[in-house]
Amino acid sequence: MISGRALALLFAALFCAGTASGQIIEVRTEGGKTFTCARTGLSSSDCGARSNWYSYVFVGSISAITPIENDEKEIQIVPEEVFFGKPATPLTVLTSAALCLPNLAVGDSWLFFLRQEKDKPIVLDYYGNDSLPVVNASKQIETLRRLQNIGEFALLRGEVLQGTWGDWHAVSGAHVIAHRGSDGILFSCNSDAEGRYEFQPLSPGKYKITVDPVGSFRPDDTEVNLRSGVCWDLMLSKSPKSPSAKLGGYVRRPNGAALADVAVLMITTDNSWTTLQTNENGHFSFDRLEPGEYVVGINLPGAPAWEFAGSTGPGVPPPPASLYYGGAADRSSAVVVKLGEGEKRDNLDFIVP
Secondary structure (H helix, E strand, O other), rough: OOOEEEEEEEEEEEEOOOOOOOOOEEEEEEEEEEEEEEEOOOOOOOOOOOOOOHHHEEEEEEEEEEEEEOEEEEEEEEEEEEEOOOOOOEEEEEEEEEHHHHOOOOOOEEEEEEOOOOOOOEEEOOOOOOOOEEOHHHHHHHHHHHHOOOOOOOOEEEEEEEOOOEEEEEOOOOOOEEEEOOOEEEEEEOOOOOEEEEEEOOOOOOEEEOOOEEEEEEOOOEEEEOOOOOOOEEEEOOOOOOOOEEEEEEOOOOOOOOOOOOEEEEOOOOOOEEEEEOOOOOOOEEEEOOOOEEEEEEEOOOOOOOOOOOOOOOOOOOOOOOOOOOEEEHHHOOOOOOEEOOOEEEEOOEOOO
């Protein structure tokens, strides 16, 4: 958090798996001035040490700061520990969105990730830059130092997690295997108490990553293409399956004539419900359902229309159908349809007199 600055609003919109881009938008105030700070929301899979994304990666200290127009700054940096590129000494850098950056002071030590484009100044940009103060960069610096010392090899590490987004749980003792595609050689390691795993440095190439079952849990297989001097942080888990069960059928007259625009009701065991109407062929279909038990009914043509009082949410009782599947006139006598995982039924037909 920027010292002396009050956070007025924080909105984070992250889209991601692997490496994804979104935006984190903050509205801040300082000295009576309100300004918006927007930066990329990245979920990185490369250990936070994206040296190959930048022209220069180094630890350096700020030796001079000069204010320039539009609240920006020109800063002079003295490189001290260089991981990538050959930065000049001192290096002149311009800020972009300086008000959004942490307070900059002469003598501060940062881990800098900087791009150099032809005939353009080097910019320290709040929006899309990974630079950060050294006090917050210990893990990134440790990784960069390791990458300098492993030669042509690569680092592969990550974590084994069970659960869903927002509710992950570490899986300890998982046996993780890397199958090298070029020669079929296997490499293995185990996750620790926090679910973290790391292989010994691996040679470049394509690897298939698998995890032996831990009880009934087995993460999905995945593949990674390792390049020399690169670190990958790979989360291993089980992708949740989208609900895929389905209930459908037809509403017809005894002579087979289709009845369009008939209201159809589906109720779950927890009393949640939804409705739809038959199409021109008299067909209806409730898709993407979870496995479970369902009751289906229709509102007969000529019956009073269902009134939802503006709400169909939780706690709102379902409307009464005039005919339930199985020929019942009341819900308690209706046939309960049991659906298995991914089961698709399209035979819930109604014959309307």
